[in-house]
Amino acid sequence: MKIAVLKEPDPEEGRVAITPETAKRFIGLGATVLVEAGAGVRSLILDFDYSMVGAVVAETAADAVGDADVVLTVRRPSQDILSHLKKGALAIAMMDPYGDDAAIKAMADTGVTAFAMEFMPRITRAQVMDVLSSQANLAGYQAVIDASYEYGRAIPMMMTAAGTVPAARVFVMGAGVAGLQAIATARRLGAVVTATDVRPAAKEQVESLGAKFVAVEDEEFKQAETAAGYAKPMSAEYQAKQAALVAEHIKKQDIVITTALIPGRPAPRLVSADMVKSMKPGSVIVDLAVERGGNVAGAKLGEVVTTPEGIRIVGHKNVPGRIAATASQLYAKNLFTFVETLVDKKEKVLAVNWDDELVKATALTRDGAVIHPAFLN
Ligand code: NAD
Numbered sequence: 001m002k003i004a005v006l007k008e009p010d011p012e013e014g015r016v017a018i019t020p021e022t023a024k025r026f027i028g029l030g031a032t033v034l035v036e037a038g039a040g041v042r043s044l045i046l047d048f049d050y051s052m053v054g055a056v057v058a059e060t061a062a063d064a065v066g067d068a069d070v071v072l073t074v075r076r077p078s079q080d081i082l083s084h085l086k087k088g089a090l091a092i093a094m095m096d097p098y099g100d101d102a103a104i105k106a107m108a109d110t111g112v113t114a115f116a117m118e119f120m121p122r123i124t125r126a127q128v129m130d131v132l133s134s135q136a137n138l139a140g141y142q143a144v145i146d147a148s149y150e151y152g153r154a155i156p157m158m159m160t161a162a163g164t165v166p167a168a169r170v171f172v173m174g175a176g177v178a179g180l181q182a183i184a185t186a187r188r189l190g191a192v193v194t195a196t197d198v199r200p201a202a203k204e205q206v207e208s209l210g211a212k213f214v215a216v217e218d219e220e221f222k223q224a225e226t227a228a229g230y231a232k233p234m235s236a237e238y239q240a241k242q243a244a245l246v247a248e249h250i251k252k253q254d255i256v257i258t259t260a261l262i263p264g265r266p267a268p269r270l271v272s273a274d275m276v277k278s279m280k281p282g283s284v285i286v287d288l289a290v291e292r293g294g295n296v297a298g299a300k301l302g303e304v305v306t307t308p309e310g311i312r313i314v315g316h317k318n319v320p321g322r323i324a325a326t327a328s329q330l331y332a333k334n335l336f337t338f339v340e341t342l343v344d345k346k347e348k349v350l351a352v353n354w355d356d357e358l359v360k361a362t363a364l365t366r367d368g369a370v371i372h373p374a375f376l377n
Contacts, residue, residue: 001029001030001031001032001069001070001343001348001349001350002031002032002034002066002067002068002069002070003026003031003032003033003034003068003069003070003071003072003339004033004034004035004036004058004064004065004066004068004070004071004072005017005018005023005033005034005035005036005039005064005071005072005073006036006039006061006064006065006071006072006073006077006081007036007037007038007039007061008039008073008074008075009078010075012317012318012321013042013074013075013318013321014042014043014321014322014324014327014328015042015043015074015320015321015324015327015328015331016039016040016042016043016045016074016324016328016332017072017073017074017093017328017331017332017335018033018035018039018040018050018055018072018332018335019040019043019045019328019329019332019333020045020049020050020052020053020055021053021329021332021333022332022333022335022336023035023050023053023054023055024053024054025336025340026336026339027053027054027055029340029343029345029348030343030345030348030349031070031343031348032056033050033054033055033056034055034056034057034058034063034064034066034068035047035050035055035056035057035058035064036057036058036060036061036063036064037057037058037059037060040328042324043324043325043327043328043329044324044325045325045328061081061084062081062084065081065084065085065089066084067086068085068086068089069089069090069350070089070090070091070092070339070342070350071085071089071090071091071092071112072092072093072335072339073091073092073093074093074094074328074331075093075094075096076093076094076095076096076103076107077091077093079103079106079107079110082106082107082110082112083110085110085111085112087111087112088111088112088113088367089112089113090112090113090114090115090342090350090352091107091112091113091114091115092114092115092117092335092338092339093114093115093116093117094116094117094118094131095107095114095115095116095117095118095364096118097116097118097119097364097372097374097375098264098374101375104364104365104370104375105370107364107365108364108365108366108368108369108370109368111367111368112365113352113363113365113366113367114363114364114365115338115359115362115363115364116362116364116372117129117131117334117335117338117362118131118132119361119362119364119372119374120132120334120338120358120361120362121357121358121361122228122229123357125358126358128333128334128337129334129335129337129338129358130334131331131334131335132177133177134327134330134331134333134334135320135327135330135331136176136177136178136181136259136320137177137178137181137330138181138319138320138323138326138327138330139178139181139259139288139319139320140177140178140179140180140181140182140183140184140185140257140259140288141181141182141185141323142319142320142322142323143178143182143257143259143286143288143314143319144170144182144185144186144189144255144257144286145185146286146314146316146319146322147170147255147257147284147286147314148189148255150284150304150312150314151168151254151255151282151283151284152282153165153168153254153282154168155167155168155170155186155189155190155191156168156189156190156191157190167190167191167192168190168191168192168254168255169191169192169193169194169252169253169254169255170182170186170191170192170193170194170253170254170255170256170257171193171194171195171196171214171249171250171253171255171256171257172186172193172194172195172196172211172256172257172258172259173195173196173197173246173256173257173258173259173260173270173271173295174196174197174258174259174260174261174270174288174289174295175195175196175197175199175202175205175206175259176197176202176259176261178259178288179195179197179202179257179259180205180206180209182257182259183195183206183209183211184209186255186257187209187210187211191255193209193210193211193212194211194212194213194214194249194253195211195212195213195214196213196214196215196242196245196246197213197215197231197260198215198221198224198231198232198234198238198242199224199225199229199231200217200221200222200224200225201225201229203215203217214245214249215242215245216238216241216242216245218238218241220234220235220237220238221238228263230262230263231260231261231262232262233262233265233268234268239268242270243270243272243275246270246271246275247272247274247275247278250271250275250278250279251278251279251280253279253283254280254282254283254284255283255284255285255286256271256279256283256284256285256286256296257285257286257288258270258271258285258286258287258288258289258295258296259288259289259295260289260295261289261292264374266292266293267289267292267293267294267295268295269294269295269296269297270295270296271285271295271296271297272297273297273298275297276296276297276298276307276309276311276313277307277309277311279309279311280311281309281310281311282310282311283311283312284311284312284314285299285311285312285313285314286314286316287299287313287314287315288319290315290316290317291317291318294315296313298313299313299314299315300313300315301315301317302315302316302317303315304316338358338362341353341356341358341359342359
């Protein structure tokens with residue numbers, strides 16, 4: 001059983017799919033582990049650290065994938081790499097499955113069996129493999145760190161001999177995994193935190209973190225959660241009521257962090273240009289949904305925009321990748337625990353159980369076809 005791990009070709013992707021800890025555990029399962037030279041450097045892991053635990057450092061990606069049975073990456077591997085793989089090899093990554101059907105089809109055509117980690121079901125057994133949660137949690141943390149960097153003032157209240165500094169007011173929009181961590185981080189820094197969401201279950205979670213919940217709590221709100229725990233798209237009427245509430249609240253905020261997403265759809269627009277304008281000069285907005293179209297008018301992917309009124313809108317790409325070493329540690333653990341379920345530990349060989357719900361949920365391509373239900377009409 002050969003497991004290959006590649007260096008991410010995008011220079012802005014600092015994460016890596018294996019750590020020395022998980023490499024050691026793969027070797028313990030009977031695998032030979034090949035890691036492309038330099039793969040871990042941007043996550044503070046040297047080639048030497050991998051060789052110390054018994055992994056083989058391969059000069060190039062092509063050397064690493066040679067006759068690999070499993071290829072692990074952070075992002076979807078390039079078509080060139082996929083074409084180097086033997087038929088039926090497993091490619092496991094965050095495949096970004098929506099939005100580029102042609103690329104997914106081309107991946108199927110290479111004959112690899114691809115698994116999209118984003119499709120991991122959110123059930124107790126799979127919590128340890130849940131890449132969306134492990135990465136969103138870090139994005140929520142990093143959003144507050146990025147906001148505090150752009151905010152030219154202190155966050156906590158300070159009473160000093162030279163005067164009193166007021167606590168910053170932080171408003172978190174969307175209280176899922178990222179939003180809850182943003183609330184917790186802002187509270188730890190001493191901010192006065194409020195938060196909103198359309199799912200009623202979020203209220204108690206927000207309050208348990210010591211923040212105040214602000215939302216339009218009407219009949220539609222009571223029904224806004226799907227059976228899978230996600231938000232439903234809200235009606236135009238609800239959105240208008242929500243906008244009026246947010247417009248009043250946002251004026252008084254110093255920092256706004258938006259995280260609202262709806263699976264398989266563009267992010268809902270929650271902050272209009274007028275709302276941005278109504279904020280005080282020096283206020284900061286971090287739009288964590290910018291890669292999915294953005295929650296905030298004026299947010300630009302990969303940029304920090306300063307409006308004429310002096311409000312900064314932060315639209316960093318790949319926010320978990322800004323804290324790459326920690327993101328890699330958690331992502332690599334997510335991958336290891338999934339791959340472990342694909343191995344016959346006695347025989348020390350790959351043995352994919354196609355009846356396993358985790359396999360069925362995450363398998364994207366097999367035997368030359370796209371097989372995930374999300375792509376079958
Ligand atoms: P997400 O990334 O899809 O969305 C982020 C948040 O935005 C959600 O809380 C959503 O309700 C909110 N949102 C959407 N539209 C909004 C709007 N118009 N206004 C305000 N907020 C809006 O969500 P997520 O972080 O992936 O979490 C989704 C759910 O899954 C949560 O209930 C979470 O607790 C649950 N979850 C369960 C598990 C598990 O059981 N293993 C793991 C992770 C998350």
